[in-house]
Amino acid sequence: MFGYVIRRLIAAIPIALGVSMICYLLVYLAPGDPVQTLLPPDADAETVDRLKRLYGLDRPLPVQYIEWLGRVVSGDFGRSIANGRPVIEEIQRSLGNTVLLATLSVLVAFSIAFVLGTIAGRKAGTWLDRVVTGVAVLGVSVPNYWLAIVLIIIFSVELMILPSSGTAGERFDPTSWEHIQYLILPVITLSMIPVGIIARTTRSAISEVMNQDFVVTLRANGLPEWRVLKHAIKNALPPVLAVMGLQFGTLMGGSILVETVFAWPGSGYLLSKAILTRDVPVLQGTILVLAMIFVVTNLAVDLIQSTLDPRIRRG
């Protein structure tokens, strides 16, 4: 087991390096010289040169990348072009909000989807199964930025019972309804896709387990159906939990649209503001952090899963 963990960790290093390389190269995808985004269009050649030297942009690309990587590893992501504040501070301030949103959404999605998927998997082929499968397809087909708008129309505009966007304050207070009410609509919206995906996974895992010999044996021994189900759930849980973990990573990087609609002050909203203002350091830093979280989540899920079930270890 220990050897496997080490091997997986080592295998993650080149991926993490590759991810950082892509994030670095993003600056060069931008049309024109990276310096031009910093300067007014009528800047003279001398100013351009001076700024290039200042930012080290006159040196070869690999050298620049390694220097940048060195700074990033020590926590220096540069400064925001829009407001001059260190990028790392901006990310730190917003990341917690996105973690909160993603965690709650995945938990809500799991509680709904696991029940739905278990019902469908147990009754595979019946109308109940079809209804659940239909819900699952709907969940993955709904554009969540549209659902966000529809929920705002229903709950904020028509019923006027929930706020349409924003937060109650800088620090989240889980004991105050004032704070919690801002979370409800974003969490419902973000949990839609995970509901679809987790329900599907649970359905196939449960129906597979239900067809195994040990279930027949349990039933033949006269075990009540709910206890048979308990055994089935225990066997079906690991792959479902793995999918849930992966969904967390996906939501962390994928909440940008929903956060934008709800003006939720998380990393996705930060990213979308950075895009509008063409704030490249913020764009680069946020994407790097979110992608790294995704890499680490996937790695953690893989390691936990292989601890629980050694059969699934990869190469």
Add this chain to the structure above:
Amino acid sequence: MSTAVSDTAAPDAAELALPTQRGYWGTVGYRLRYDHVTLFFGALLLLIILAAVAAPLLAPFDPYQESIIRRLKPPGYQDRYWLGTDELGRDMLSRLLHGGRITLTMGILPVIIATLIGGSLGVLAGFAGGVVNMSIMRVMDVFYAFPSVLLAVAISGAMGGGAVNGMIALTLVFIPPLCRVAETATTQVRNLDFVDAARATGAPMHLVVRHHVIGNVLGPILIYASSLVSVAIILASGLSFLGLGVKPPDPDWGLMLNALRQAIYVSPLVAAMPGIAILITSISMNLVSDGLRAAMDVRS
């Protein structure tokens, strides 16, 4: 349990006779004919695509024609604006029809290009194996390490938005997963006896690939690609929604949704319409893709 036994008995008898009567595609067609859900949504999808293609003929008004006096009118306004008007007084129906052309193109074209590129890379990696496989698949792993929304936003955001850049970003997002599917399928086929036999007879590499590998790998790749179209349409509209895809005044469902976001207090029904168009298209695409997968599954 007794009902289950009698349920499976009937198709078994029918299936025993199948292989001699129908080929593979015959069986697929036979299964699809009795899959009413897939047929219905397939027809709906066809209708949406036809409506988009024929938009210039079908649209009752010019989708760019603005009017200050008829802004945000409800559906059925003056009995001529059937779906109402948008925030600049443009006819919603005309814009939704024309928007379908742009949105569907933005969703489908990247998947097609990514299927060609990712599929070829995957077949190459799977068939060549060794160092070639290693170098292709490790690069794919890096792109795979990004959540798809984030990668699409990152690339198109850095490139400065626009429809073409959005499509390039989406193509790059879809190449890695398609490459993986193609690689897995090719590796499986490569180790089958008939491929060995063909190589043993001295058939040149490109002929082996063309006759034995492509035919067996194409199915899984195409099924997977079809399941990506729905994701692609949602993502493409999402990019436009963020201001990274299609630019105004061009009608695109995602862009329209964003522009109408300010109008939810005045005209909520009209504001929700572009999203409904995206939803119906993506549900249809998902169900058709599921139906095709089930029909093309040789094991069932």
